[in-house]
Amino acid sequence: MFAVPLTAPGSELRPLEPHHAVEYLAHIGRARENVDRFVPWAAGAADLDSARAQLQAYADKQAADTGRLFGIWLDGTLVGGVMFVGFDTSLGNCELGCWLEPAAQGRGLVTGGVRVLLEYALVERGLSRAEWYCGTDNARSRAVAQRVGMTLEGVQRSSFPHGGVRRDMEVWAVLADEWAAPQA
Numbered sequence: 001m002f003a004v005p006l007t008a009p010g011s012e013l014r015p016l017e018p019h020h021a022v023e024y025l026a027h028i029g030r031a032r033e034n035v036d037r038f039v040p041w042a043a044g045a046a047d048l049d050s051a052r053a054q055l056q057a058y059a060d061k062q063a064a065d066t067g068r069l070f071g072i073w074l075d076g077t078l079v080g081g082v083m084f085v086g087f088d089t090s091l092g093n094c095e096l097g098c099w100l101e102p103a104a105q106g107r108g109l110v111t112g113g114v115r116v117l118l119e120y121a122l123v124e125r126g127l128s129r130a131e132w133y134c135g136t137d138n139a140r141s142r143a144v145a146q147r148v149g150m151t152l153e154g155v156q157r158s159s160f161p162h163g164g165v166r167r168d169m170e171v172w173a174v175l176a177d178e179w180a181a182p183q184a
């Protein structure tokens with residue numbers, strides 16, 4: 001129900017909700033090492049209670065229209081997701097994020113999911129700007145931003161503490177008219 005097919009065979013995007021907590025925790029167990037290297041997302045789901053709380057936090061954001069969380073299923077298994085980390089209709093801005101377990105990388109799953117979210121934010125909801133933040137050492141995340149037509153706007157130096165060091169963060173963004181242009 002409420003599934004959007006992605007281009008890779010057997011893949012689809014669906015809302016990821018608190019009732020998925022058991023499935024989500026099992027998936028995060030497979031993804032944890034890959035994700036923890038770059039972002040504190042998997043660390044937020046250390047056990048069933050914290051996994052459910054993480055999903056509930058996004059359910060609360062969705063109810064307030066300030067964020068949304070979607071899972072990516074491949075052949076019926078949850079393998080990753082994409083989200084609106086932030087969604088601000090008063091400013092017309094949103095920020096996207098993503099993650100995958102290692103076996104699901106290299107199939108265009110996140111690029112496809114991000115395109116669905118950009119269409120929703122910049123066309124259906126009429127926002128003006130969608131942002132993407134990634135560490136300067138995160139080549140795969142940077143490649144997603146490039147693939148969907150975002151522009152590198154700059155680097156925030158010493159922006160983000162993770163893994164015991166402060167990381168430099170690249171800021172990527174696409175504006176509504178830039179997103180619409182290639183579709184015309």
Ligand SMILES: CC(C)(COP(=O)(O)OP(=O)(O)OC[C@H]1O[C@@H](n2cnc3c(N)ncnc32)[C@H](O)[C@@H]1OP(=O)(O)O)[C@@H](O)C(=O)NCCC(=O)NCCS
Nearest residue numbers: 035038098099100105106107108109110111133134140141
């Ligand atoms: C960031 C992350 C989600 C990217 O995963 P990914 O598999 O590289 O991204 P996609 O799912 O979009 O797949 C792109 C790959 O599939 C390939 N591909 C195959 N079919 C494709 C298609 N139809 N469309 C686009 N790419 C396709 C691309 O060539 C690319 O492979 P390559 O890098 O070997 O050239 C993943 O590395 C990850 O989870 N990292 C840890 C968490 C993280 O860093 N999150 C982001 C925080 S900013």
